[in-house]
Amino acid sequence: MTITPLVLVLPPLIGAAAAAIPTRPDPIARTAVTLVATAAVLATAALALPQALAGPLGASDRFGLAAAGFVAALSAVVQGFALRHLRADPRQRWWIGWVNVLTAGALAVAVAPTVLTFAVGWSVTGAALVLLLATYRPVPQAVLGIRRTALAFVVGDAALWTPTLVLVRLHGGDLGWRDLPATAAQLPVGGITAAGLALVLTALSRSAQAPFHRWLPTTVAASTPVSAIMHAGVVNAATFLVVRFGVVLAEAGFAFPLLFVAGALSVLLGAAGMLVRPDLKSRLVASTTAQMGFMVLALAVGAPAAALIHLIGHGWYKAELFLRAGSQIDAIRVRDARPRAAPLSPVGRTVGTAAAAIVATGAVGTGILLAGSEDASALVLAALGSVTGTVVLRPILIRRTPAGRRLLAAIATASAGIAYAFAAHAMERFLAAGAPAQGPAVPWWFLLPVAALVVALSALPLLRPSHAAPLYGLLIRVAGSDLPPVRRARRARPALAALTHHLVPKDAE
Numbered sequence: 001m002t003i004t005p006l007v008l009v010l011p012p013l014i015g016a017a018a019a020a021i022p023t024r025p026d027p028i029a030r031t032a033v034t035l036v037a038t039a040a041v042l043a044t045a046a047l048a049l050p051q052a053l054a055g056p057l058g059a060s061d062r063f064g065l066a067a068a069g070f071v072a073a074l075s076a077v078v079q080g081f082a083l084r085h086l087r088a089d090p091r092q093r094w095w096i097g098w099v100n101v102l103t104a105g106a107l108a109v110a111v112a113p114t115v116l117t118f119a120v121g122w123s124v125t126g127a128a129l130v131l132l133l134a135t136y137r138p139v140p141q142a143v144l145g146i147r148r149t150a151l152a153f154v155v156g157d158a159a160l161w162t163p164t165l166v167l168v169r170l171h172g173g174d175l176g177w178r179d180l181p182a183t184a185a186q187l188p189v190g191g192i193t194a195a196g197l198a199l200v201l202t203a204l205s206r207s208a209q210a211p212f213h214r215w216l217p218t219t220v221a222a223s224t225p226v227s228a229i230m231h232a233g234v235v236n237a238a239t240f241l242v243v244r245f246g247v248v249l250a251e252a253g254f255a256f257p258l259l260f261v262a263g264a265l266s267v268l269l270g271a272a273g274m275l276v277r278p279d280l281k282s283r284l285v286a287s288t289t290a291q292m293g294f295m296v297l298a299l300a301v302g303a304p305a306a307a308l309i310h311l312i313g314h315g316w317y318k319a320e321l322f323l324r325a326g327s328q329i330d331a332i333r334v335r336d337a338r339p340r341a342a343p344l345s346p347v348g349r350t351v352g353t354a355a356a357a358i359v360a361t362g363a364v365g366t367g368i369l370l371a372g373s374e375d376a377s378a379l380v381l382a383a384l385g386s387v388t389g390t391v392v393l394r395p396i397l398i399r400r401t402p403a404g405r406r407l408l409a410a411i412a413t414a415s416a417g418i419a420y421a422f423a424a425h426a427m428e429r430f431l432a433a434g435a436p437a438q439g440p441a442v443p444w445w446f447l448l449p450v451a452a453l454v455v456a457l458s459a460l461p462l463l464r465p466s467h468a469a470p471l472y473g474l475l476i477r478v479a480g481s482d483l484p485p486v487r488r489a490r491r492a493r494p495a496l497a498a499l500t501h502h503l504v505p506k507d508a509e
Contacts, residue, residue: 005061006070007163008043011035012075012103019097026087029096033079036103040072062431063243063308067110070312071233074319075103078232081323082225091135099229102128106233109240116174118244119164122237126153126206129234132226141221148215155204156212160241163195163248163328181247196252199245200259203238207292210265216289220281223407225280227320231315236292239307242299250441256300260442263296264450271457273479276472279329281451284321286479290454291318297450298380303443305431306377309424310384337461341399352397353390353459356413360389363414367421379444381424387451391458 015032046065079099084093105128108121130150136142168174171183208216242249249255270290277283291314298307345350364385368378396409460468
């Protein structure tokens, strides 16, 4: 006996309905956390018992169930944090209701058995996030975020519903994912092109990718739990859309190259924003834009399993950073107060950066070869692991740290890289069983120049201020920061300085 995976949507819906009960909000909040945690347990159990739930791609829809387990578990953690964070807040009941509606919509997107169910869950998730952003709508800083987010989501939802309704009409009713290829084949060439473009716009608008990347930075005025819950299947929902509608996107021809260009541009915009944003939360938001760009790049090169692994890992990590943003400020102050080793010469820093890249790339590459991974997902995960290892190891190798510490750091990075490669290979093999074939995509090696640019940007703080000032000014303009542009100071000409000295009276000096 099998049941539909949409049963996972019921616990958060019950929690949302409980928010309307006229009683103290604390017991309702605890009940909602328990219900959402139950959904996470059910999704995880279904992964171990693949015949328990009939997924949209068959009884072993590991892709959807893994995503659903992540969404429910992260929502339960964020709501547990909000129990203390929003205690005695007059808007706590509002938060409880709409965060559970958002969770239900994200779960519906993850395990949707039909196209129409997917579209409904997608729109419900977006509407719930806008309402959560409006939790403190009288605050002037929140108004801009509400408006930009609502506008981006309306454009994306309209782009999604247009091909959805066309496909439903062609099929004569709602259609499952197995019926999608045959129904999409009935569209004319112009129709499939328009559908592919509409789906690309939908994915980019929801995941804050260029040219829709401006809505996410305006949400920094939202409360901490709202910033964290965005990572539970909202800002990273492009993975679900591209995987489910991969057949339509592949037939459109240009869809995956367009996704790649938008993802690469978003990675660079986000990386630039991390360097020039003035506050911690804005830097975290810029980092999210860049990481969602990496996720879109993985989708564009035909690596849906890698995109889901990145979605889950980044979602947990970034939500945790948002939830402890206040304590991070104190931690940064303590770190900056500690004495640090002096940096090496420019040549030494260059050598150290190259050595970090060689160690990280070599370790991950060795692990990939030993594990026998050859598909696009494994190669994408290897590229991400190499960049991460390089960024982590480089600060140690470019400073005058003891030789023993450098050696230990290199050995630790190499060991972690090999272990990461084996773990990523195992997860990719497990999730690939539930990820449908995606069709032609961008070659994976197109990721290499993007990764190189990110590493180069991360080295910008090591330059001398006089050399870095023009570059920072360019990044401020590119990233759209509110900071004034940085201009390189110019020395006064000796003749002009002497003339000024003689013309200006001594009393005025």
